[in-house]
Amino acid sequence: MSRSAAPRRSRTEVALSIGVLVLGVGTAIGTVLLPSQGGYARIGPNFMPGVTGAGLILLGVWLLYEVLTGGWRNMPPQDAAARGEHSFHAPAFAWVSVGLFAHMALIQTGGFVLAGAVLFACVARGFGSPRFLRDLAIGFAIALAVFAFFVLVLTVNLPAGWLAPLIRLAGIE
Amino acid sequence: MHGFEVALLPMNLLWGAIGVTLGTAVGVLPGVGPALTVAMLLPLTVKLSPVGALIMFAGIYYGAMFGGSTTTILLNTPGESASIATALEGNKMAKRGRAGPALATSAIGSFIAGTIATLLVTLLAPLVVEIALKFGPAEYFALMVFAFTTVSAVLGASTVRGLTSLFAGLFLGLIGIDSQTGQPRFAFGVPELLDGVDVVVLAVGLFAVGEALYVGAYASRIPEVMDKITGSLWMSKSDWKRSWPAWLRGTAIGFPFGSIPAGGAEIPTFLSYAVEKKLTRFPGEFGHGAIEGVAGPEAANNASVTGALVPLLTLGIPTSATAAILLAAFQNYGIQPGPMLFQMQADLVWGLIASLYVGNVMLLILNLPMIGIWVKVLTIPQPLLYGGILVFATLGAYSLHESVVDLATLYVFGLLGFAMRRWDIPVAPAVIGLILGPLAETQFRRALSISQGDPSVFYQHPISATLFALTALLIVVPWVMRRVKKTRAAQR
Numbered sequence: 001m002s003r004s005a006a007p008r009r010s011r012t013e014v015a016l017s018i019g020v021l022v023l024g025v026g027t028a029i030g031t032v033l034l035p036s037q038g039g040y041a042r043i044g045p046n047f048m049p050g051v052t053g054a055g056l057i058l059l060g061v062w063l064l065y066e067v068l069t070g071g072w073r074n075m076p077p078q079d080a081a082a083r084g085e086h087s088f089h090a091p092a093f094a095w096v097s098v099g100l101f102a103h104m105a106l107i108q109t110g111g112f113v114l115a116g117a118v119l120f121a122c123v124a125r126g127f128g129s130p131r132f133l134r135d136l137a138i139g140f141a142i143a144l145a146v147f148a149f150f151v152l153v154l155t156v157n158l159p160a161g162w163l164a165p166l167i168r169l170a171g172i173e
Numbered sequence: 174m175h176g177f178e179v180a181l182l183p184m185n186l187l188w189g190a191i192g193v194t195l196g197t198a199v200g201v202l203p204g205v206g207p208a209l210t211v212a213m214l215l216p217l218t219v220k221l222s223p224v225g226a227l228i229m230f231a232g233i234y235y236g237a238m239f240g241g242s243t244t245t246i247l248l249n250t251p252g253e254s255a256s257i258a259t260a261l262e263g264n265k266m267a268k269r270g271r272a273g274p275a276l277a278t279s280a281i282g283s284f285i286a287g288t289i290a291t292l293l294v295t296l297l298a299p300l301v302v303e304i305a306l307k308f309g310p311a312e313y314f315a316l317m318v319f320a321f322t323t324v325s326a327v328l329g330a331s332t333v334r335g336l337t338s339l340f341a342g343l344f345l346g347l348i349g350i351d352s353q354t355g356q357p358r359f360a361f362g363v364p365e366l367l368d369g370v371d372v373v374v375l376a377v378g379l380f381a382v383g384e385a386l387y388v389g390a391y392a393s394r395i396p397e398v399m400d401k402i403t404g405s406l407w408m409s410k411s412d413w414k415r416s417w418p419a420w421l422r423g424t425a426i427g428f429p430f431g432s433i434p435a436g437g438a439e440i441p442t443f444l445s446y447a448v449e450k451k452l453t454r455f456p457g458e459f460g461h462g463a464i465e466g467v468a469g470p471e472a473a474n475n476a477s478v479t480g481a482l483v484p485l486l487t488l489g490i491p492t493s494a495t496a497a498i499l500l501a502a503f504q505n506y507g508i509q510p511g512p513m514l515f516q517m518q519a520d521l522v523w524g525l526i527a528s529l530y531v532g533n534v535m536l537l538i539l540n541l542p543m544i545g546i547w548v549k550v551l552t553i554p555q556p557l558l559y560g561g562i563l564v565f566a567t568l569g570a571y572s573l574h575e576s577v578v579d580l581a582t583l584y585v586f587g588l589l590g591f592a593m594r595r596w597d598i599p600v601a602p603a604v605i606g607l608i609l610g611p612l613a614e615t616q617f618r619r620a621l622s623i624s625q626g627d628p629s630v631f632y633q634h635p636i637s638a639t640l641f642a643l644t645a646l647l648i649v650v651p652w653v654m655r656r657v658k659k660t661r662a663a664q665r
Contacts, residue, residue: 016596020337027344030359043621045351048614049358052347055340062333074330076597085391092389096563100382100587103567104580112568119567120560123385127393129556139560146568154220156572 013067021060027053095126111161116143176523181531185228188221189528192229193535196236199565201243201547202558204388206253207478208494208604209380210237212373213565215502216572223506224521228528230502234495235287235532238478239540242279242471243547247272247400255438255474258446262459262466264400269462273406278416278464279471280541281408285417286424286472287533290479293428294486295526298515301487305512310620311630313488315637315644317613320434320490322644325602327651334598341589342606345370352611353618365578372501372608374570376494378583379600381566383590385559390591399551406544408464416468419449423472430473431480434490438477445473479529486510486522490609494601497608 031053034046066072080087099122106115120139121132129135147163150156160167179185195217199210214233218226245256246263259279266275308316325339326332348359349369360366408416423445430441449469450459459466484490489511491497503510508518515522540547553561570583593600624630632638 012596016592020341023341023344027347027359034356034358043618043626045354045356045358047618048343048610049347052340052343052610055336056344059333059337059340063337066333072331072334072596074597080391083391084395086394088390089393090390092393093386096382096385096389096559097584099563100567100580100584104577104584107567107571107580108577112571116564116567120557120564123389123560123563124556126389127556127559129554135556135560138557139564142561143564146564150216150568150572154217156216156219157575158568158572159575 010067010071013072014064017060017063017067019060020056020063024053024056024058024060027056092126092128095122099123099126106161108159109161111163112158113140113143113147113163114161116140116146176520176525176527177530179224179520179524179527181527185225185524185528186531188225188229189232189532190535190539192232193236193532193539194232196233197240197243197536197540197543197547198236198550200237200240201550202240202553202562203244203248203250203551204384204559205237205241205562206380207234207237207241208253208376208498208601209384210240211495211498211502212376213381213562213569215373215498215505216569218502219505219572223508224524226502226506227521227525228532230499231525231528232532232535234478234499235283235529235536236540238475239280239283239536240547242283243276243544244551246275246279246467247548247551248398255442255477257439258442258470259467259474261446262463265460265462266464266467267400267462271462271464272400274408274412274464275462275467276544277406277408277541278412278468280537282416282420282423282468282472283475284533284537285420286427286475287479287536288530289424290428290431290476291526291529291533293432294479294482294529297432297483298487298522298526301483302512302515305487308488308512308636309634310616310623311634311637312640314613314616314620315631315640316434316488316490317609317616319640319644319647320484320492320609321602321606321613322647323434324492324605325599327647329599330597332648335602338593338598338600339602339606342375342603343610345375345603346607346610346614352615363578365574365576368574369611370582370607371570371573371579372497372604373573374579374582375586375607376498376604377566377569378586379590379593379603380494381562382583382587383594383600385563385566386587386591387594388555388559391595393555412464415453415455415464419445419465419468420472422448422452423469423474424476426469427473427476427478428480431477431492432483434484434488434492438474438481438493441473441477442470445469482526482529486514486525487512489612491605494604497601497604500608 027049031046031049077083099119102122103115103119106118117136117139121135124135125132147158150158195214196210199205200207211233218229241256242259245251245260246267249260249264251257251260263275321339325335329335348366350357350367357367426445427441446466446469449465453463453465455463481492481496484492485496489509491500567580570579573579620630
């Protein structure tokens with residue numbers, strides 16, 4: 001059990017370490033492309049990117065070294081049950097993501113209330129709630145209340161979407 | 174004393190009360206720590222005057238901490254590392270039907286620690302300002318490097334992972350227009366990125382979206398067990414007798430840790446727990462719900478958090494994720510904390526400090542009687558809870574610039590937060606790196622342009638030389654100690 005888990009763990013650690021290294025190299029390349037005008041003695045707008053890039057490269061190498069010499073140090077237990085959790089549940093991850101993407105797609109056309117209701121229902125679904133329509137209704141009520149509070153009390157603009165004609169009718173604006 | 178005239182204006186009292194109430198209501202939600210509470214509630218204050226907004230923030234800050242303690246004690250789910258020590262005894266007390274006294278000692282202890290610490294801030298801040306006025310860019314830069322090192326390399330399970338988080342934050346801080354030359358950096362031609370990455374988007378992404386992805390994927394199908402409040406809410410005579418020395422000791426331990434620009438309420442809370450365990454006359458109770466074990470760490474936490482306002486207000490250096498977001502809130506109003514703030518905008522600073530006293534009192538009189546309501550908030554089922562958290566998280570990110578790009582960035586930071594949570598990379602250094610990185614860069618370049626490019630300014634000025642030496646010691650000493658331990662273990 002633990003033997004089969006160990007290689008997978010180090011594979012993610014390798015991937016993350018390489019990710020840090022790649023970010024460092026990318027930063028370094030970006031630094032070279034920056035002009036260094038302004039400032040004294042090589043201290044232009046490309047100085048800090050250089051330091052950051054170098055630091056990230058060093059840290060990436062350091063992380064890789066830890067992987068190669070027995071894995072990252074002081075890690076929480078790899079086994080989910082030992083952390084008091086269950087194993088990775090992909091549908092939950094996907095539902096939360098879908099909710100957020102739907103929210104991005106809807107907020108400017110459909111308005112804050114609609115986008116919020118859909119987001120709410122998707123996230124609730126991901127966390128195991130079986131009643132999508134009820135959640136949609138609850139999300140709608142919450143988003144509507146927040147919308148009203150922000151627009152009427154705080155006078156902060158939020159996209160009204162389909163509510164816009166209604167608001168104009170009521171003459172609130 | 175003029176500060177109280179500002180803080181006690183009816184309107185400002187109202188903002189303070191709203192802040193305390195909302196802060197508690199949001200902070201009590203499981204999985205929502207003070208940093209996230211402050212970040213999510215930031216949009217509420219956009220239309221307020223700076224003084225009103227900051228007073229409301231002080232209320233949110235205290236309310237969020239109190240709410241977090243309630244959750245920690247009743248659910249045993251510490252929202253942040255500084256609450257872990259509270260959970261040790263607090264949840265045991267709740268399990269034994271003593272949740273009431275545990276909550277009471279935490280609330281009253283926080284009030285006493287907060288009040289004493291605010292008093293110390295009042296006395297100490299002008300002194301630090303005196304010193305800070307003599308600081309040049311070299312000293313500021315050294316101080317920031319010191320703060321970077323303590324928050325990333327010294328605290329936490331792994332130096333390399335802490336530093337990685339810090340440098341990721343520094344990288345994000347590079348994105349946008351360079352403040353000195355107007356040169357765009359790492360914006361990849363996206364106009365929205367020219368303004369830079371907003372600290373609020375990063376914090377909400379890492380804390381709220383990352384947390385929702387993580388809990389959904391790993392802990393959404395586990396029923397939560399909440400401990401009911403049974404028996405008396407009030408502390409007995411012996412509870413009082415055992416609590417008050419612990420409160421005072423906790424305050425004495427917490428405040429110094431908070432007020433040096435090193436950050437983290439984690440060390441003082443554990444230290445306070447250890448001290449109480451050692452000094453108690455009831456050693457048998459530790460591990461089974463000893464009231465000192467709640468009273469001490471809670472006081473230490475509050476004193477340390479309040480103490481952290483000293484470096485934040487006088488030097489402009491945030492030492493925790495929450496302080497970083499407070500700094501971002503200041504910057505939204507065009508206010509740059511630092512010694513000059515005490516001279517240019519004395520009304521605002523002293524109004525804020527006075528409102529801390531007021532906020533503490535409000536917290537006690539508003540919240541202790543309302544504990545029943547806050548406990549009801551805890552019974553919200555997990556699916557609805559996280560649905561609501563994400564509605565507010567996206568609201569907070571979107572309302573900054575009304576831009577979908579911010580929402581996309583929010584999701585990317587959510588994925589990052591998920592990975593960091595899963596592979597145990599601390600989040601706070603990234604948030605602090607993002608906001609403090611550009612400030613450190615400015616000070617560094619300013620120091621070098623004053624010295625005309627001569628780097629010796631950093632080690633010839635005694636203060637900055639001392640700070641750099643301290644920083645080096647902080648890195649080297651623990652490393653050497655570990656080596657020594659290892660060789661000793663090997664010899665045996």
